[in-house]
Amino acid sequence: MNKIISKTLIAGAISTAMLAGAAQAAVTMVSWGGGYSASQQKAYIDTYSSGEVNLISYNGGLGEVRAQVESGNVQWDIVDVLPSQARTGCDEGLFEELDRSIFLPAPDGTPMDEDLMVDVPNDCVVPQIWWSYVPFHKADTFSGDQPSTIQDFFDVEKFPGKRGIHTWANAIVEMALYADGVAIADIYDVLDTQAGQDRAFAKLDTIKDHVVFWSSGAKPLDLVNSGEVSMSLAYNGRIGGAILNDGADYVTVWDGQVLEEEWLVLMNGAPNRAAALHFLVHASSTQAQADQAKWINYGPMRPSALPLMEANEPWFNTGVNIMEHMPNTDEHMKGGILANPDWWADNGQAVNDRYAAWMAN
Amino acid sequence: MSDTSTINSQGQLLTSDGVPLKDSLRKSLRRTKIRSFLLIIVPLLFLLIMFVVPIGTLLTKSVDDTSINTVFPKTFAQYELWEDKSILPSEEMFAAVINDIRITHKMENSEGKNIGKNLLGKAGTRMTYEFSGWRSLLLKTVKEATKVDKKSKEVIKPYVLEAPYKEKMIKRDKRWGKVEFWQSMGAMKDPYTMGYYLNAVDLRYDANKNIIQKNEYLKIYKTIWMRTLQVSLIVTLACLFLAYPVAYLLATLPMRASNLLMICVLMPFWTSLLVRIVAWMIMLQQNGVVNDTLLTILPCFEGALNFPFIGETFIDLCFGEEDRLPMMYNFTGTIIVMTQVLLPFMILPLYSVMKGVPPSYMKAAQNLGATPTWAFIKVYMPQTVPGIGAGCILVFIVAIGYYISPELVGGKDGLMIGNFVAREMQQTLNWGLAAAMGALLLTAVLALYWAYDRLVGLNNLKMG
Structure with a gap:
């Protein structure tokens, strides 16, 4: 009898846990690992309070993305992609074209798509970094x-x-x-x-x-x-x-x-679409872009983040100046x-x- | 028997319940058949789902070109009418391109969702495999051919491009005036193509779908195929050479010693592949353990010596900094690492076969006058052939598809075909080519299996 009761209890506990998991599904974001993923974790995810985001690593390329979309079994929500893949993936419909008006403008009111160091290549991309x-x-x-x-x-x-x-x-x-x-x-x-x-x-x-x-x-x-x-x-x-x-x-x-440019994109058919979109708005904000430079010397894609960093040097988390390590400063851009x-x-x-x-x- | 069975009017034997014996037998046989079928249905389904279906899909992918044909049916029809393929096609073909683009652009799936744009995007990717530049040319033209009035969302007008098209298209992008772009359509015009297979062996189609050689500087796969075979063969032989004595020791040493030896074989086998590869990197790299040791222990003599008869000769017997052996990130590195990783696949089948060879045979042979060596060669070795065969086949088949070790230690001349399959799958998204290479690999393995069956016989194979 005891056995039956304990079994029922365990089963109940497991199913409750599963239900809870389903209700609060975490957004899955896929990136490159190493110090880069760590900087995204610190700058975007640790500062995000409206939900859970799991960061996992991949080896790049659109192979897995295409396989997931074509089989109709999409596991990922957000992917960190290279510029040419951002283009091919958007053309092929692997990524969702996003409503540009939901993204936050720069502090001076410039809309995000105009606050970029390049022309926005398509409506799928959300700004990340220069590397x-x-x-x-x-x-x-x-x-x-x-x-x-x-x-x-x-x-x-x-x-x-x-x-x-x-x-x-x-x-x-x-x-x-x-x-x-x-x-x-x-x-x-x-x-x-x-x-x-x-x-x-x-x-x-x-x-x-x-x-x-x-x-x-x-x-x-x-x-x-x-x-x-x-x-x-x-x-x-x-x-x-x-x-x-x-x-x-x-x-x-x-x-x-x-x-090279680096973009975030939303998978077409992402399982946690709404939560992922909400997170993307946060991660692409001027503040988040500047925050990332506290953890890694990749340059923000949004120029509006640069004055924020320059004015507050030493910006890097260890207390050293970061601007001289950035790839896209005027000095380093000469060659x-x-x-x-x-x-x-x-x-x-x-x-x-x-x-x-x-x-x- | 005769008291329970009778004979009916047609002269058939009947069972005790009056059913003809033949039917009854058939029924019970069928029941057994169904029962045994039910028993194997799980493994059968497993085989079907995990093996036959994926490989079938792979094989279809390697010849399938239907996607591009649903986008450009009219254009490809016009292509057949294009006579002199050294000059630009007629206005009709230019018009067909725009027509096809406009029709595809509006295509919807069964749920009413527009898929046309994505089909055109995929077409761009596909066409770029045949000729560089197709993607941007096509997507630019798509934009111009389907431009809509932003205010009224009017779909039909005003298009930027209107008939007659030929001159306008060339004016908008001069690439439309390059005959090479048009010629490259020849390779895509049929829904099924051997193009990917040709590509995988450094051939291609010309405008008339004749098979020709690729440009010299683009030839890569023949080298890689040859190298894949070469690496697999060398690794198989090296494994056999190293594993045979080890397996012999394992099978003949007393229990205590052989158990310890077995652990030495199995420990690395259970260790993560990556750990073992990294360990090799530390050992073999330019400033690694092996080179450092050689540098310290090898005697160094540099200078003139006076030999009798020869006279004074300058001798450089020095293993110096510049002599450090390149053993990593090249062909040698790949061979060394793969041999070590695959060694247990050779040792284990050899061991299991050797374990079954009765020691008395060797003794008998020596009793009859054979020397120990002769007895080993004439009596012992032939009995281990099933193990040699199994080990070689196992190692060769695993080696031929190897990917991760060459990727990490192969450098520039140690890459194998598996690395290129991965590249086409993940990076360039040319799944057709990846599938064709996979199919060729599969064929190679099957051919090997067949050859083995003919030469040695499959029933002579003992996996362990």
Whole structure:
């Protein structure tokens, strides 16, 4: 008899718990993990009081997104996506087009879509950050002359040692052309021609025998730390995270950095649509954007967040100034290349095939 | 028997309850059949749902091109009428494109929700696989061809584009005047295509759907297929070479020792794959344990020596900083890591077969005059063939589809076909190509299985 009672009690407890869970379903947000996800947790989720948000990690790409939408079994609500995926996903109907009027304007009243550093590409996207591919090395790697330009990254004579680069073509072909003397403004016009692409790959050939490839964001730091490579490209937030949080002795060479947009999107058919929308409004506000820079050196997409940070330096949580570590300050933008996601959506397949062939042969 | 059965008017044997014996037998047989079918229905359903259906879907995906054909039916019909494909097509084909765009743009699903825009978006993705630039050209034209008056929400007018289209479209975007864009439609015009398979072996269709070679600098997959086979073969042989003595020890050592050895085999087998890969990274990288050790222990001699007869010779017997072996993030790294990871798949079947070989055979052979080596080769080894076969097949099949180890330690020349399947699935969203590569991989494995059956026989396979 006792057994029956306890069993009933347990069953009751479980079903109550399940009901409670169903009533207060948490929004699922998918992001890249590491310090970046941690900054989103601190700046958006910990400051959000109107509901629960679970942050999980993925490896990027639209594969899982498309699989969920096409099978009608959508598990995620919000996804953190790269610029070209924000475009393809919206075109294909994987993401929902949002009513732009629900988002908060800047403190001076500018609507969100006008308070962006780029033209808003479609109605699916919610502003996140600017990040960049950028070369770095340990401060004690080279004696004498120090690398200061993107040419130095491609010059293995002057700065010996291997180079860490990623396994896909984005950013590296732009850097190659810039290092080869193409003006930043002309890079995509040159890349649009066969000869221009040949030129980029010819430049890549010059370092081919000195290259170690990486495909996950933490890897370039390992490569540089272990001495496997003398310089590596990396996501600027990974380098900054090591400098700002762990006191790593890294030098970032901002010349030739390639800046990329990052957006949040709402899955089409998201299970917790209303709650997710509510959270997106919070996460895209000027304040939240500025808050994120307390935890990571990725630049806010909304310019209205910059004065907030500048006026209150030291802004970073450890009590140091953050602006000098941001990719999109005037100083760092001098040699900065704004990636063109539309060009990549058009040419990404062909150029990446060629890059893979270049890697393999 | 005869007292319970009788014979009816047609001369059939009857059972005691008067039913013809044949029917009764059939009935009871059918009952047994149903019962045994019910017993296997769960595994059968499992097999169907988890195996046959996904693989079937995969195979369809690799040839399916219906999506783009629902978007451009008129255009593709016009394509058939386009005679000289080296010059731009006629006004009719330009008009067909705009027509198809306008019709698709209004398409709704069964619930009345507009799906046309997304179909066009998908079409853009699909077309870019054939020729770079299609996506933006198509989406730009979609916008211009379907522009509506914002105030009245009038759908039909005023379009930016009106007939005649040819000149206007080229004026709006000069890419419409490039014959290469039009030619690339040839590869998409049929609802079923071998294009993805061609792509997976570095071939493609030209405008007339003849099969031609891809541009030299875009050729990648042949290299990768060859490398996948090469890596799998080397790993299989390395595993066999390393596993055979270990399995032999496991099977012949006294219980206490062999148990300990077994734990040494199984511990890594149970350890997370990622942990093992990272451990290898620490060991093998440029400044890793192995290179550091070599640097410390290898003697270093650099200088001139005076040899008798030869005279003074400069000798460099130094393993210096610049001699550190590259063992990680390349082909070698992939081989080493995969061999270690897959070793238990070879040891375990070998062990289970060796355990069953009676030791008395070896003794008998030696009694009859064979040397221990000869007895081992002639008597022991043939009896372990089922284990060798099973181990090799297991390791090879697992290796050929390997993905995570090459991704982490493969660097530039250690990537395998699995990495490219993942890339097409996740990054470029070219699922057709990914499916075609998967199907080719499946075919390779089946072919291997068939070859093994022909050469050794499947009943000779002992998995453990």
